[in-house]
Every structure is written in C-alpha cells, then in structure tokens.
Amino acid sequence: MKAPPPLIDLLLERSRFLITSHLRPDGDAIGSQLALAAILEELGKETVIQNQSPVPDNFAFLPGAGRIAPFGDLPFSPDAAVVLDSPRPCRVGKIERQLSAAGKLVNIDHHISNSGYGDVSWVEPEASSVGEMIYHLLGPLGVELTRAIALPIYVAILTDMGKFQYMVTPESGARIFRLAGRLVETGLVPYEIYKKVYNLYSADPLKFLGEALTTLEYAAGGQIAFIRVSREMLKRHGDGFDVTENLIAYPRDIISTRVALLFTELAGGGVKVSFRSKEPERIDVNRIASRFGGGGHPAAAGAELAGDLDRAVVRVVTAVEEYLEKLPAAPGEEGA
Numbered sequence: 001m002k003a004p005p006p007l008i009d010l011l012l013e014r015s016r017f018l019i020t021s022h023l024r025p026d027g028d029a030i031g032s033q034l035a036l037a038a039i040l041e042e043l044g045k046e047t048v049i050q051n052q053s054p055v056p057d058n059f060a061f062l063p064g065a066g067r068i069a070p071f072g073d074l075p076f077s078p079d080a081a082v083v084l085d086s087p088r089p090c091r092v093g094k095i096e097r098q099l100s101a102a103g104k105l106v107n108i109d110h111h112i113s114n115s116g117y118g119d120v121s122w123v124e125p126e127a128s129s130v131g132e133m134i135y136h137l138l139g140p141l142g143v144e145l146t147r148a149i150a151l152p153i154y155v156a157i158l159t160d161m162g163k164f165q166y167m168v169t170p171e172s173g174a175r176i177f178r179l180a181g182r183l184v185e186t187g188l189v190p191y192e193i194y195k196k197v198y199n200l201y202s203a204d205p206l207k208f209l210g211e212a213l214t215t216l217e218y219a220a221g222g223q224i225a226f227i228r229v230s231r232e233m234l235k236r237h238g239d240g241f242d243v244t245e246n247l248i249a250y251p252r253d254i255i256s257t258r259v260a261l262l263f264t265e266l267a268g269g270g271v272k273v274s275f276r277s278k279e280p281e282r283i284d285v286n287r288i289a290s291r292f293g294g295g296g297h298p299a300a301a302g303a304e305l306a307g308d309l310d311r312a313v314v315r316v317v318t319a320v321e322e323y324l325e326k327l328p329a330a331p332g333e334e335g336a
C-alpha cells in the first residue's frame, strides 16, 4: 500500500486543511480524521475537522474528538479539503458546500465503489480501513508514529474489521495483525479500547435490541435473514448512540444465513439497508447494493432507498433472492 506521490506533495505543500467524512460517522471515519489531523499538525499545518453528524458517544474518548465541529464558519480559508471514507462527495452532507472553497480536493477511501472524484484521489479497495491508509502516509511524510496517531488508527481498523473478524485471507490477516501490533507498541491497551468502543450497554439499548430481534425474518429457505428497525422503535429507545451498530451480526451469525440484511428507517425519510455476505468470494453484496445506488465491499455494503420500510424490504429481499438463484452451482453441488 503506497500513497500516490502527488498526494504526498500536496500534503507537504499546502498549509491549511479542512478534513471531513461521511454522515453518521463510524470508527473509521472519526479515527482516520483524527489521525490525519494529528499527522498534519506534526508537520506544522493548520487543520479543521467538520462533520455534519456529531461524534458518536463511544468515540468521544479519542483525543481531539472534541474539536470535530458541525457545519459552520471555518476558522481559516483552507487551501485543501480532504474527504475520507466517502465513495462520493455527497456522502459528507452539508459539508460538501465547504469543499469548493478549498483550493484542492483530496479523496482518500477504500470503497471499491468510489467514483475517483477530487483533484487527487487515492482509493485502496484492499485496505481494511481508511485508518490503515493514513498509517501509510507516515513514512513518505517523515512523521513518526506516536500514541496520539496510533490510537485513532487502531480504532479505525478495529471497527471496520468488526473486532478483527473480517480478514478473509491469510495475507490480509497477517498484514493487519502486524500493523495492529505496531500501533499497540506505542502503549495502547487493546482491552481498554475495546471497552470504550463496545461496552456501552445500558438497559435501554438492550431493550431495543430485544425488540429489534423480534422482527427477524427469513427468505430463500433461510439463506437470507433480515431485521427491520422502524423510526418509531428508534425514537422510543432514543438515539444517544447508534444502537443499530452491529445489529446485523445477529441475523448474519445464524448458521443457514448466506446474506444478512438490516433495514433502518431514517429520520429524514427513506431506508438505510446494510448487506453482509458470508461468502464474499461467491456472493458479492457490493454488486447487489450498487443496483440500489449504494456500494461497499463484497462482504459488506450499504444503500439508501427512498420510500417506506416495507417497500424497501420487498425490493431488496427480492433482488437478493434473484441473485442467489442465478449463482452457478459450487463444485460438488451439481447433481447432488
């Protein structure tokens, strides 16, 4: 993984950076932003981070999280804007309006569906996270790895890899564990970080979880399992932190499931759909999600559909059923 030289030149030459990432930010969005800001500040640059959505409570412990600001006046006129973890610039919501004011637009992402926007674009579909890509800026920029840089990168990898679950080849597993090891050597305590990121349950989110699990349904003889979360359910249980985070693991981890889906009704209308494939080499959910204007990776993807929850369920479940029907038989399955 190697950052393109024009990106390194731009980061070294420019001096005032706006950093942003996608709506409803996850650990990779927040972690990669804070790591990049810390690196640029080591180089004596000015940085400002703006996101449309607030920092989820479970990432507020990260040093610098408090300086992530909502959309608003910028403290300086940026000469470059960096968009992280966002396949298209519109994913940053309102902050998109700030991008044209910056001299240059930089796109750093690992979504295979990334459109390649920006004056300088670096997309690594093989990267575990944008956090991992940010790590690879250190060498070319001549910045040393400190604990303040390592911690947000570790959180980016931990969350995008689902607590180190989603390494699907020996090579990627070894690479990511080696990187995690280097990060931890700066003095990180993995168990302490795990507790801050994941041990958030008070009674109410657990009640929400119980209610959400009662919506579990199957299709295609159990090959598809899905859960739906209505706006009304979310409202009743509060949006303190993203209680839907990792809900999809429950339908996914059923033995018969090949594709898991999570449907979440959005406050502003429309439905967010998360896709997980347990056989990414055969069942590429990025391809299914892209039919609905979304994208992601073969193993994990997302899309947003207009319209109501029930209609989104019918459309997406039907599309997954059709995809599964068209799969060629696996060796050994034929004539069985």
Ligand SMILES: [Mn+2]
Residues within 6 Å of the ligand: 028, 029, 085, 110, 128, 129, 130, 160
């Ligand atoms: Mn990511």
